[in-house]
Amino acid sequence: MAFTDLTGQTDAKTRLGNSLLGEPGHAFLFVGPSGIGKKTLAREFAKGLLCSHPTKDGGCGTCPNCIYMREHTHPDYRELLLPSGEKNIKVADVRSRILSDVGILSQIAERKVYLIDADGLAEEGQNALLKTLEEPPKHVVFLLTVSDDSKLLPTVLSRTVSIRMVPNTEDEVFAALRKANPDILEEEARLYARFSRGIIGYAMSLMETTWLVDAWEDVMDLILTLPEKSRADLLTETYSFFDEEKEHFLDILALMDMLFNEMAILILDPKSPCLHGEGKKDKMVAVIKKYKLRVSQMGQCSHAVSLAAKAFRANGNFEILVCRMLLALKKEYMNG
Ligand SMILES: [Zn+2]
Structure with a gap:
């Protein structure tokens, strides 16, 4: 070496x-x-x-x-x-x-x-x-x-x-993960690489459990079904998901932010490659079309997520900050 x-x-x-x-x-x-x-x-x-x-x-x-x-x-x-x-x-x-x-x-x-x-x-x-x-x-x-x-x-x-020492690029982390684990699925390696923010050791430690892959699935389902949920569902069922993941709240928010970015990219170019299999991508494109989502709305969704992160770091009331974020996201979708 x-x-x-x-x-x-x-x-x-x-x-x-x-x-x-x-x-x-x-x-x-x-x-x-x-x-x-x-x-x-x-x-x-x-x-x-x-x-x-x-x-x-x-x-x-x-x-x-x-x-x-x-x-x-x-x-x-x-x-x-x-x-x-x-x-x-x-x-x-x-x-x-x-x-x-x-x-x-x-x-x-x-x-x-x-x-x-x-x-x-x-x-x-x-x-x-x-x-x-x-x-x-x-x-x-x-x-x-x-x-x-x-x-x-x-x-x-x-x-x-x-x-x-500076963070590595996403491609560098991706290559390092594939080298260390030749069997890893390409889309999973891409997810770990993006979430690691350029820190290979962090990406490696994340790979010790399936948490990130599972949470990514959950977050995707949540965001894709959010517009169909009633206000009451959001404040009970959807809220309870966040409550269970409270320990990982900031990570969940980071995943949500990543997903809104992905959706913004798909709005600009539905053919662009993204972090998931084609099946999920088709669902995302369908939601984008159904609600006529625009890039600016995805930006507003990211903003709502960052406000929640800020309130959480400032020890704001958890239930209030989560519910406020969920209602803000739903409102953004409906403005399409
Ligand atoms: Zn020597």
Whole structure:
């Protein structure tokens, strides 16, 4: 595995590749949302830092350093991650696993590399690390990963080179999912890719259950049958669907928004490919025709959904915000 085997992140990989060929700094900070691949990229970079013959593409893959890294047994590489179920990495662990080790020379590589999950470092842990970050021994490189760099002390930020990771394109996530799961249905991979907002790890974790595929079916049925429902049905039966999915409410709203976008695309071009089988697409086109839906109405529906999301985030009354949204959607359909 090398940088080229990792999807996207071209800028980050170019910068890391250049530093492997030059004189790398002593502390790098990989910043990006959870699931974007910060640790995966940092581990590849670590392999390049320890490799005897690194290239712009990372470690050579064949020297003893690369082999030890592949087998997770390199004596000059350590990771300090947040133990599952814990809120923070213990300061005692920062001291015993990192600080008391940095002064010892490397065994087989020319450097020692430490990967630290900085999301797990509370202020005390960051402070413990600070002095060593300020004056690291020559042979040491720190790789920190963090999903939100505003949680880090300015003094930590100023000692590190930031490597920002950006969301992948939908096509990149789609390709990565198909590569990891060759049996996955194309339309399902497309759905996961779109819903993941460019975060491959998130798409992969979604695929562990059928929740998204099931919810997409439910949301589609709901939106396609909504105009036929009476006001009373909306406020009881349809509301109860949202109540049962309260825990996933924002995800359901995101799916609704995706569906309104799909419908807008179908209004513009009924032949355009979309996220579902032809059967569902025919139903969507039928609803569009029956209610003479226009793109602007789909925009208004998306707006009603975003208002509900906003009210939910602001801890608004759940029943009121859901019912208001449902009635607004129905009104939009009927204006066609
Ligand atoms: Zn190598």
